[in-house]
Amino acid sequence: KKVESSSRRRVTAGSRGRLPEQGRPVCRRHNSAVVYVRVSPKIARRKQNMICVLFGHPSAALLLLMTLAVGTFLVWLKYADADLPLVFLSKFGRSPGVLKGSVVWITGASSGIGESLSYELARAGAKLALSGTNTERLRAVKDKCIAMAKDTEVILVPFDLSDFSCHERQLKAVLNHYGRVDILVNNAGRRAIEQFEDFTYEDDRAVFDVNVFAPVSLTRLTLKHSKQQQRRLHVVVNSSMTAMQGGRSCSVYAATKSALQGYFSSLRLQGRMTGAVDVTVVFPGPVLTPLLGDAEKLKKRIYYRMMSPERCAQLIAVAIANKVGEAWICDNPLLMTFYFCQYLPNIFQRFIACMLPWNRTARSTKNK
Structure with a gap:
């Protein structure tokens, strides 16, 4: 030059x-x-x-942007199994290792998502308190957690969630051992499959007791003690995609999960104003757990794409580590229904909800 x-x-x-x-x-x-x-x-x-080319011709610029958007969508459609913020945090956010030393109390830890989450947090170095009704299964989960991470401390607090009189006693058992509770994971639940008109009040009450009133009771007791210790509590709630979308033959179950969303979304807002509590509400889609019955039959009959509990637990651990407010966890193409339901509710209810596999093939079966 x-x-x-x-x-x-x-x-x-x-x-x-x-x-x-x-x-x-x-x-x-x-x-x-x-x-x-x-x-x-x-x-x-x-x-x-x-x-x-880029700015002198708007059509060319628009075509370029549309091409990039479609390409990004196709990549997300193939590989994403959670909402975009959670996928980003799983790659670039804080890892579950930040939970090392935290005291985590998990209900429903004897099987399914609770069991897999116990293993995930044990590998992260958390101190665990595991609750459930199957004591034998809880012992097996405890042994496996200790085998995975030698330094992990695990205690068992077996009890029935529907017995509200024992909630405070079980909380004291955890506090007597660890002295505090940093994270409470309300994972236990009961599924109810039945046509709306076939439910009785007793059926409704039994499902609401386990799915709604029990986790609310445990959370209140734990939060009061955390405030006395001037500690910030992190509450994790396992809801369901039916809380947002509903579902044929599971009206009561969907209602309980919607109630959880309302309770704990309000608690999240209160916590942000007072600084006393963080709340993470998880909305998993179809997951291969004993709650749904025989996994092999479900694979062939209803749910053509179901997430493994191990992968679901990994994403929940990421959500806990990053204190995510809401986490949508589901494989595509079902994950897209979250976005349709959230942003285009009328179109979803009119054209998409009736095509979901569990709505097309659901049967009226008596909940035992």
Whole structure:
């Protein structure tokens, strides 16, 4: 590039943002000295053509943006198994290792998502208190947690959630051993499959006791003690995608999960104002757990794509580590129904809900 003499006219401030004209000297700064270079006509023409293609023709710019959007959507459609923020945090956010040393109380830890989450948090180094009704299964989960991580401390607190009189006693058992509860995971639940008109009040009450009133009771007791210790409690609630979308033959179950969303979304807002509690509500889709029955039959009959409890637990652990407010966890294409239900509810209810596999093939079976 040819350097011009300093006696040539300098480029004004208003002309520096314009495209260089052919053969016109352009101001460049080098080592605190102002020098002038002459831009090649070929380079100037190439830059001008590029700018014209992108900004001179709106249709070309729109086509480029649409191509990028479609490409991103196709990649997300193939690989994503959670909402976009959670997928991003699983790659670039805090790992579950930040939970090392935290005291985590998990209900429903004897099987399914609770069992897999126990293993995930044990590998992260958390101190665990595991609750459930199957004491034998809880012992097996405890042994496996200790085998995975030798330094992990695990205690068992077996009890029936529907027995509200024992909630405070079980909390004291955890506090007597660890002295505190940092994270409470309300995972236990009961599924109810029945046509709406076939439910009785007793059926409704039994499901609501386990799915709603029991976790609310445990959370209140634990939160009161955390406030006395001036500690910030993190509450994790395992809801369901039916809380947002509903489902044929599971009206009571969907109602209980919607109630959880209302309870704990309000508690989250209260916690952000007072600084006393963080709340994470998890909305998993179809997961291969004993709650749904025989896994192999379900694979063939109803749910054509179901997530493993291990993968679901990994994503929940990421949500806990990053204190996510809501987490949508589901394989595509069912994951897209979350977005349709959230942003296009009328279209979802009219055209999409009836096509979901569990709504097309659900049967009226008596809940035992």
